Amino acid sequence: MTRGTGRGGNPAAPRSVDVARLAGVSQKTVSRVFNDEPYVSADVRRRVLEAAAQLGYRRNNAARALASGRTRSIGVVTLGTALYGPASLLMGVERVVRDTGYALRVVNTVEGDPAGVAGAVDSLLDQGVDGIVVSEPIDEEGPEADVFLRVDVPVLFLGAPSPVTSPTVLSAGGGADVMAGTATGHLLDLGHTTVHHLAGPQRWYAARDRLAGWRATLDAHGRDVPPVVEGDWSAASGYAAGRTLAEDGAVTAVFAANDDMAIGLIRALSEAGRRVPQDVSVVGFDDIPVAAYVTPPLTTVRQPFDAVAQEGLKHLVHAIENPAAQPLPAGDPPVDLIIRASTAPPPSRTRTAGSSPTGPGTAAVRAGAASSPTSPA
Secondary structure (H helix, E strand, O other): OOOEEOHHHOEEOOOHHHHHHHHOOOHHHHHHHHOOOOOOOHHHHHHHHHHHHHHOOOOOHHHHHHHHOOOOEEEEEEEOOOOHHHHHHHHHHHHHHHHHOOEEEEEEEOOOOOOHHHHHHHHHHHOOOOEEEEEOOEOOOOOOOOOOEEOOOOEEEEOOOOOEEOOOEEEEOOOHHHHHHHHHHHHHHOOOOOOEEEEOOOOEHHHHHHHHHHHHHHHHOOOOOOOOEEOOOOHHHHHHHHHHHOOOOOOOEEEEOOHHHHHHHHHHHHHOOOOOOOOOEEEEEEOOHHHHOOOOOOEEEEOOHHHHHHHHHHHHHHHHHOOOOOOOOOOOOOOEEEEOOOOOOOOOOOOOOOOOOOOOOOOOEEEOOOOOOOOOO
């Protein structure tokens, strides 16, 4: 790697003019390449990037921020938790932000934090971020719960938005109600009279959306809506709920709001002598890595974390860099139901030969491994 030298022979950081000279282009062209502007040929772009790599050139983002009024950084407010969903969504955001050339600043909140999202947003604004992502917010309590945020940068909500005033408020990652409806519809299509629901904690907007989708699907099919059993996302709470549900012989199908609770539920049912899926069918939500390897392999809804992060950050960066432009059109999140061996027709129904385990109204279903957990899901 070649580097220039400053006064006294000390190494000096290469400048864009050095890259331009080595690549045989103008300094403006170097700027266009690193700003990812159009109207630069592939050959010129390649020469500039190769010259930059050879010299060890890095953009001076501090100088660029002074010139543009932007810091080239995006702040993320996320709930400090090891739960699979929020953690996977944060990882997806990190990957996408890295590819955009922006720096990432993360502030974690915790349940019961009196400052909550408002305090985290204030912290990021103090750091001069150009945009903010609020990931999986929950319904807060306490003196800050009703604070109406006033923010002067674009804000992207991954999940239900909180009260906020901003030049641009964006949202991505919705559709949990649709996914929950697909899971519930799958069980109804198998012939179950109704579907019980093991819900997540209702302070979480995500848990409310899944409950709403389950309820709306039962209503649309004219089915009874059983009482909801609420867990706390953990396998232990699913196990506790399963011990209660196992006592009710009328229970033949359960939709759990996440996979961990579904796994605990299945353990409790099995211990009570209720076979899955012969006696009770179970569907989870998330498709955690272990879901294909439990006994039986779990039918579940796969969340498109990377796709949500990609779509949301595309809209946020567009709003940052084109403040006067109209927002980009939003896309619908995919619904991916992974059918494995934890669901079957109810014990009172004998499936006719050649009948399908799913019926009309189950959207975007992809069959997964029913007998082999090592098959591609």
